[in-house]
Amino acid sequence: MARINLEHIRHAYSAKAKAAGDYALKEVHHEWDDGGAYALLGPSGCGKTTLLNIISGLLHPSDGRILFDGLDVTELSTQHRNIAQVFQFPVVYDTMTVFDNLAFPLRNRHVPEAEVQRRVTEILEMIDLGGMAKRRAQGLTADQKQKISLGRGLVRSDVNAILFDEPLTVIDPHMKWQLRSQLKMLHRQSGFTMVYVTHDQTEALTFADKVVVMHDGEIVQIGTPAELFERPSHTFVGYFIGSPGMNLMPVAIDGSTAKVGDQSIALKGAPKLNGASKLELGIRPEFVRMGREGMPVTIAKIEDIGRQKIVRASFCGQSLSIVLGEDDDIPADPKITFEPDAIGIFADSWRVGQEG
Numbered sequence: 001m002a003r004i005n006l007e008h009i010r011h012a013y014s015a016k017a018k019a020a021g022d023y024a025l026k027e028v029h030h031e032w033d034d035g036g037a038y039a040l041l042g043p044s045g046c047g048k049t050t051l052l053n054i055i056s057g058l059l060h061p062s063d064g065r066i067l068f069d070g071l072d073v074t075e076l077s078t079q080h081r082n083i084a085q086v087f088q089f090p091v092v093y094d095t096m097t098v099f100d101n102l103a104f105p106l107r108n109r110h111v112p113e114a115e116v117q118r119r120v121t122e123i124l125e126m127i128d129l130g131g132m133a134k135r136r137a138q139g140l141t142a143d144q145k146q147k148i149s150l151g152r153g154l155v156r157s158d159v160n161a162i163l164f165d166e167p168l169t170v171i172d173p174h175m176k177w178q179l180r181s182q183l184k185m186l187h188r189q190s191g192f193t194m195v196y197v198t199h200d201q202t203e204a205l206t207f208a209d210k211v212v213v214m215h216d217g218e219i220v221q222i223g224t225p226a227e228l229f230e231r232p233s234h235t236f237v238g239y240f241i242g243s244p245g246m247n248l249m250p251v252a253i254d255g256s257t258a259k260v261g262d263q264s265i266a267l268k269g270a271p272k273l274n275g276a277s278k279l280e281l282g283i284r285p286e287f288v289r290m291g292r293e294g295m296p297v298t299i300a301k302i303e304d305i306g307r308q309k310i311v312r313a314s315f316c317g318q319s320l321s322i323v324l325g326e327d328d329d330i331p332a333d334p335k336i337t338f339e340p341d342a343i344g345i346f347a348d349s350w351r352v353g354q355e356g
């Protein structure tokens with residue numbers, strides 16, 4: 001297991017890159033804890049695989065260094081970085097038994113056979129394939145084969161990190177939740193440093209202690225699921241995390257008052273705007289209160305999603321989503337207020353502080 005330091009890493013696929021926009025990965029400078037479970041989350045093309053490949057050594061960054069436990073591994077090949085990788089599609093030796101598939105990386109490293117038996121048996125139990133140890137991998141379902149790949153990733157006890165690249169893509173939807181929680185448990189039991197790439201927020205939020213949200217080649221926030229929900233640092237995090245995402249609306253700021261259309265909303269303090277050209281107010285649908293007092297809204301649609309209702313409304317000409325409990329009352333002349341602590345002000349897409 002290792003602590004991972006990404007020191008001023010940047011990557012461009014073209015040697016001629018100059019401007020920030022030429023870089024598939026803009027500057028990344030972070031320390032990831034030994035034993036942490038990190039998810040790289042973001043939409044297609046945001047740079048997740050580029051960053052993962054730099055960590056694994058499949059890609060040499062255009063700039064910067066990568067350190068495992070303080071040791072510079074930038075010039076080392078994947079093999080010499082001592083990491084395990086699980087890819088999107090299962091990599092399984094069909095002619096070998098399930099047991100031998102898992103034993104392969106250990107035997108390859110001349111681990112004593114007694115230790116191989118102990119370790120493989122333990123992992124097979126963890127991934128629920130104990131009963132299939134002697135079966136040949138050929139003919140197994142895609143789910144079972146991917147479990148073998150996961151098991152092979154987890155079987156070595158000496159790896160610096162385990163890297164997962166969208167490992168649940170081929171897994172049947174009903175099995176996904178089961179494997180997701182199993183992986184989380186495996187992380188707790190093993191204490192490995194794990195980096196998990198996904199574009200699925202449920203996968204990221206279930207698996208990770210820390211979610212690394214990427215947008216347009218940049219890490220926009222690293223935080224716990226609660227931090228991303230409660231205090232998104234960037235409008236992209238507000239919009240991407242949560243369902244529905246954060247409401248964002250153009251705002252004018254006058255001291256510690258926010259003005260949306262003809263409505264004035266008191267803030268906790270005066271935001272520091274730093275000469276930004278674009279100002280937005282963000283409020284999550286869960287923190288919009290509805291009642292008979294407050295600012296007027298026009299309701300367009302009410303969606304019943306079981307224990308909650310999503311109200312789609314119009315507020316000062318902006319569309320606004322509101323999440324209510326299934327039994328919450330919707331008055332004939334509905335008014336709204338925003339939970340003061342949950343209001344975020346974003347200047348050129350980044351959250352700014354509100355001085356109290």
Ligand SMILES: Nc1ncnc2c1ncn2[C@@H]1O[C@H](COP(=O)(O)OP(=O)(O)OP(=O)(O)O)[C@@H](O)[C@H]1O
Pocket residue numbers: 013024042043044045046047048049050051199
């Ligand atoms: N080998 C390559 N040559 C040139 N450009 C590339 C190459 N690989 C990726 N890119 C570009 O770099 C950017 C980041 O791609 P990357 O694959 O890292 O994103 P991603 O978030 O992993 O997306 P996905 O989920 O689709 O894999 C994209 O604009 C992509 O087109």
